[in-house]
Amino acid sequence: GQQVMQIPQYQHVQEGEDFTTYCNSSTTLSNIQWYKQRPGGHPVFLIQLVKSGEVKKQKRLTFQFGEAKKNSSLHITATQTTDVGTYFCGGGRRALTFGSGTRLQVQP
Amino acid sequence: DVKVTQSSRYLVKRTGEKVFLECVQDMDHENMFWYRQDPGLGLRLIYFSYDVKMKEKGDIPEGYSVSREKKERFSLILESASTNQTSMYLCASSTTTRDTQYFGPGTRLTVL
Numbered sequence: 001g002q003q004v005m006q007i008p009q010y011q012h013v014q015e016g017e018d019f020t021t022y023c024n025s026s027t028t029l030s031n032i033q034w035y036k037q038r039p040g041g042h043p044v045f046l047i048q049l050v051k052s053g054e055v056k057k058q059k060r061l062t063f064q065f066g067e068a069k070k071n072s073s074l075h076i077t078a079t080q081t082t083d084v085g086t087y088f089c090g091g092g093r094r095a096l097t098f099g100s101g102t103r104l105q106v107q108p
Numbered sequence: 109d110v111k112v113t114q115s116s117r118y119l120v121k122r123t124g125e126k127v128f129l130e131c132v133q134d135m136d137h138e139n140m141f142w143y144r145q146d147p148g149l150g151l152r153l154i155y156f157s158y159d160v161k162m163k164e165k166g167d168i169p170e171g172y173s174v175s176r177e178k179k180e181r182f183s184l185i186l187e188s189a190s191t192n193q194t195s196m197y198l199c200a201s202s203t204t205t206r207d208t209q210y211f212g213p214g215t216r217l218t219v220l
Contacts, residue, residue, distance in 0.1 A: 001167065009148065031206055042198060042211040043151070088150060095141065095166065095205050100150035 002027045006089055006099030014107050019076040021102035023089035032065055032072045032091040037101070043088060046074075079106045111135070112212035114199055120218045127186040129215050131199030139205050140182035142166075142174065145196040145214070157182055158205060189219045 003026040013019050023032065031050040035043035047056055049065035049072060056063045062075045072091075076083055086103045090096035115130035131140065141156040143166075153166030155174040163174050171193060175183045182201075186193055196216050200209040 006150070033208070035209075042213050043200075043209075044211070045208045048208065090151070092206075094164065095139075095153055095156045096209065097153065097167070098143075098151040100148060 002092060002097045004089060004091060004097045004099040006102055008102055009100065010103045010105070012105040012107065013079050015081060016078050019079050019083070019104055021074050021087050021089075021104075023072040023074075023091075023099050025070045025091055025097075028069050029091035030069075030093060032069075032089055033096060034063060034072075034074055035088045035090065035098075036085050037088065038085045041085075046087075076104075079104070081106050081108055112199060112201055112210050114197075114212040114215050116215050117213060118216050118218075120220065121186075121189050122220055123190060125186075125189050125219075127189045127217065127219075129184040129186075129197055129199075129217070131182045131184070131201075131212055132180055133182075133201040133210070134180065135201065135210070136179065137201040137203055137210075138179075139202045139207075140176065141200040141202075141209065142172075142182065142184045143198045143200065144168070145198055151198065154184065156205070189217075191219050193217065194219045 033048045034046040037043045054065040060077045086101040088101045090098040112133045142154040143151040157163045157176040173185045198214045199212040202209045
């Protein structure tokens with residue numbers, strides 16, 4: 001079946017540093033979604049990408065969908081303590097298959 | 109605002125018990141999902157439902173069953189709970205299977 005891998009599993013940065021998480025699928029994706037889960041909370045939708053090569057920005061967050069639609073990335077510029085949490089990517093045809101997530105810790 | 113509620117935040121059960129986890133959504137969504145979340149494993153899909161009385165297996169359906177008798181309610185059933193089913197269980201709903209998913213707060217189940 002489809003597999004979605006996410007790296008790194010964990011990253012600890014100093015506030016103000018940049019952060020990137022990568023998502024790779026074993027199959028071509030029709031779309032990819034990104035979610036953020038704060039500690040003790042539930043996943044909350046961030047964005048969906050559907051087009052090959054698509055790039056979307058939300059303030060300090062930049063999302064990319066690869067040309068082959070098999071990989072994606074989330075880049076955060078100048079992290080803040082409010083960025084702490086686990087970031088998940090998910091994609092699929094009938095239902096989303098999620099990656100294992102990247103846990104981001106930001107040191108003030 | 110979409111609201112997805114789950115019957116319990118914390119639940120403790122004994123091995124062999126039958127366990128029901130309930131999920132209700134108030135946005136008339138067609139699709140509902142059950143995931144379990146374990147450290148390092150992310151969100152794994154157990155079952156999903158795309159209509160009343162319709163269900164489809166996810167990646168890890170073994171040991172679980174589901175019921176969707178009404179559009180707004182999706183139940184996850186552990187027929188005979190085992191210790192390896194100790195986990196966080198998250199319910200979600202969406203308009204279509206590929207639309208934004210709205211998650212409930214989760215139920216942390218401990219099986220002793």
